[in-house]
Amino acid sequence: MKTSPHRPTKALINLGAIRYNIQQMGAHIPQETLKWAVVKANAYGHGAVAVATAIQNDVDGFCVSNVDEALELRQAGITKKILILGVSEVESIVLAQQFDLTLTVAGLEWVRTLLASQSDLSGLKIHLKIDSGMGRIGFRDASEARKAQFLLQEHGAYVEGIFTHFATADEQSEAYFYQQLKCFKAILAEFKNLPKLIHASNSATTLWHAETIFNAVRMGDAMYGLNPSGKVLSLPYDLIPALSLESAIVHVKTLPAGACVGYGATYEADSEQVIATLPIGYADGWTRDMQNFSVLVDGQLCPIVGRVSMDQITIRLPYIYPLGTKVTLIGSNGDKEITTTDVATYRGTINYEVVCLLSDRIPREYY
Numbered sequence: 001m002k003t004s005p006h007r008p009t010k011a012l013i014n015l016g017a018i019r020y021n022i023q024q025m026g027a028h029i030p031q032e033t034l035k036w037a038v039v040k041a042n043a044y045g046h047g048a049v050a051v052a053t054a055i056q057n058d059v060d061g062f063c064v065s066n067v068d069e070a071l072e073l074r075q076a077g078i079t080k081k082i083l084i085l086g087v088s089e090v091e092s093i094v095l096a097q098q099f100d101l102t103l104t105v106a107g108l109e110w111v112r113t114l115l116a117s118q119s120d121l122s123g124l125k126i127h128l129k130i131d132s133g134m135g136r137i138g139f140r141d142a143s144e145a146r147k148a149q150f151l152l153q154e155h156g157a158y159v160e161g162i163f164t165h166f167a168t169a170d171e172q173s174e175a176y177f178y179q180q181l182k183c184f185k186a187i188l189a190e191f192k193n194l195p196k197l198i199h200a201s202n203s204a205t206t207l208w209h210a211e212t213i214f215n216a217v218r219m220g221d222a223m224y225g226l227n228p229s230g231k232v233l234s235l236p237y238d239l240i241p242a243l244s245l246e247s248a249i250v251h252v253k254t255l256p257a258g259a260c261v262g263y264g265a266t267y268e269a270d271s272e273q274v275i276a277t278l279p280i281g282y283a284d285g286w287t288r289d290m291q292n293f294s295v296l297v298d299g300q301l302c303p304i305v306g307r308v309s310m311d312q313i314t315i316r317l318p319y320i321y322p323l324g325t326k327v328t329l330i331g332s333n334g335d336k337e338i339t340t341t342d343v344a345t346y347r348g349t350i351n352y353e354v355v356c357l358l359s360d361r362i363p364r365e366y367y
């Protein structure tokens with residue numbers, strides 16, 4: 001999708017806030033812990049290249065979800081460690097070797113397929129993924145993970161790390177978290193030669209279970225200043241949200257009582273009303289279920305009325321404002337604020353999804 005800079009809709013990204021959040025998290029974990037920034041999915045919508053470039057001296061490496069995201073960073077000149085968290089195609093080992101990408105190995109069948117291809121594995125860096133209870137990718141059995149380690153090393157690869165991922169570190173109840181931790185530790189205990197790097201901490205684990213950190217943390221949501229639990233757990237220290245979303249009034253009119261607005265004519269003005277149009281819609285990631293939510297104009301909450309269209313939304317204003325008036329969809333305006341988590345809560349989702357869904361059509365402006 002082409003970015004559309006010739007309209008007043010934009011996401012403003014505060015790179016200083018991201019750096020502050022890294023610093024905050026770093027100050028609350030053991031000093032020797034490696035800090036890896038999770039910049040998959042275009043850095044949760046914040047812009048992977050710009051974010052990684054800005055923070056490369058603040059972190060020890062990066063995590064992405066696939067080879068293409070890793071190559072984007074390498075092509076932009078990022079030289080630090082890049083760990084690919086997802087399962088890569090066996091054929092990708094050539095790119096991994098060429099561009100110094102660390103691959104996740106999650107199952108013995110993958111290793112056997114790789115070995116059957118008779119590839120040269122020298123220089124290939126591997127982290128073994130343990131499924132301690134997430135149920136997605138990873139070894140559930142220590143003997144299989146050890147076998148993978150043995151086979152990979154025997155063929156010249158470097159098994160540098162071993163890791164797991166928690167399913168409930170952002171929840172009030174800690175029982176499942178500790179069950180996963182126990183499982184991970186039991187698997188680690190079965191290794192004769194443990195890989196050098198052991199890691200298990202996403203944002204939530206880093207924030208609320210700092211005592212369980214091994215050698216490295218994988219910081220995603222919290223690095224962008226978002227609370228991974230939404231509104232469930234309070235942050236143990238302050239973080240600054242990095243993203244705000246702005247648009248502006250491009251059309252405004254007074255509609256008489258009885259006039260309808262939007263597809264389906266679902267909204268009918270019950271009195272004379274001022275209706276303004278903003279150039280943002282569901283193709284930008286401002287989804288249709290945002291109908292009846294609010295935006296901020298001149299420090300006031302103004303409702304989104306009528307259906308959200310592909311490229312436009314309509315809001316009700318208390319009175320006429322001039323064309324070009326700034327409208328805040330996420331962020332502060334006057335003394336009011338709409339947070340990404342407010343949007344997520346209204347939409348019945350998580351703040352991760354709100355920022356990830358902001359489409360490429362929205363330009364990202366950095367400061």
Ligand SMILES: Cc1ncc(COP(=O)(O)O)c(C=O)c1O
Binds near residue numbers: 038221
């Ligand atoms: C394996 C893995 N580690 C770390 C993260 C970062 O998680 P968070 O954004 O909650 O910090 C993710 C994100 O989904 C992940 O899949």
